[in-house]
Amino acid sequence: MCTQLFDPKVDYVFKNIFGSEKHPRILISFLNACIKPKEPIVEVKLKNTEMSKEYIEDSFSRLDILAKTSTGELINIEMQRADERNMVKRSLYYWGKTYISEYTGKGAYANLPRTICINVLDFILLDEEKFHNKYLIQNTENKNILTDILELHFIEIPKMKDIDESDLLSIWVGFLEDPNNEKVISLERKVEELQEAKEELARISRDPKEAEHYRMRENSRNDRLNALLSAEEKGLKRGEQKAKLEIAKSLKGILSDEIISEKTGLSLEELKNLS
Structure with missing residues (x-):
């Protein structure tokens, strides 16, 4: 019987595959494909x-x-x-934390390391056509790069429509989107690291302990999303209430409180308290 593979986009699975000390070749292949040093x-x-x-x-932990x-x-x-709704600032924040993580307060700033943040996203964030975009600090007039010490990458999985077999990053994104994609399967014979990643994914998917961790991570993610949605709904309701109050204020003295109440849904008591 075929094993149902876990979704490699779940951060727990992603870290097990690309952040495993047992499989450094997978991470090296992905980094070379993305950064192209x-x-x-x-x-x-x-x-x-x-x-x-x-x-x-x-649910608030980062499995980066x-x-x-x-x-x-x-x-x-x-x-x-x-x-x-915070991905760009979040990326900059964690870039900053990573950049100074090895600074002990002694020595020259010149020794601070070149730091790169790679954000793999299962949603569309940027107003850019390509699925992979790299950002540096550069002069807005002549485009001269000030420094390569900061480098941010955003990989938006939904933007990639088809796997480009000549682009290794496209192949990796195809694997993340659907490890059972026919093109991905055919490319496993050509890209050893891809085959290694698929085998590791299959191993994790068969392991009962890993399955329990996978379930826990999905539950924690769902809890986080529900909390965010609840906060957004409360914010929208507060916004709607504020808008109704502003409309009521503008109609005061023009229409009766009864008609304003009917049109806005505000109670007569709320209308009486309006200044």
Whole structure:
């Protein structure tokens, strides 16, 4: 019987595949495909591998991947499935935390590392056509780059319509979107790291303990989304109430309170308290 594969976009699964010390080639392949450095990355050291039960159940915990390359670059990768309306500022915040994470208060600022944040998103965020966009600090007039110390990547999975077999990042995004995609399956024979990722995904999907962690993470995500939706609904209701009060104020002295109440839904008591 075929195993039902977990969704690799779930951050718990994503971290198990791309942030595993047992499978560094997968992460290296993904990083080279995304960053496209002049000199390919050949070695990475993972810096945050914690995956305790409490950490998985905490809906506010970030199951991100933090890695350091052999050349000293710090790279933070986050898989985000829901648009919480804060992704750009969130990315900048975590870039800043990552950038200063190794600074001890001694030594020259020149020694601070080049830091890259990669945001893999299962929603559309940017007003850009391409599914992968890179941002740097540059002069707005002549486009000269001030520094490459800051680099932000946004990969918007829904924007990729078809897998480009000549682009390794497109292949990885295809895997994340649907590991059972026919093109992905055919490419496993050509891309060893992709096959390794698929095998690791299958292993996780068969493991009862991993299945329990997968369920817990999905539950924590659902709890977080419900809390966000509830907060948004309350905000909308407050906004609607404020709008009704403003309309009522503008109609005071023109229409009777009874008619204003009928039109706005406000009670006569609320109308009496309007200044």
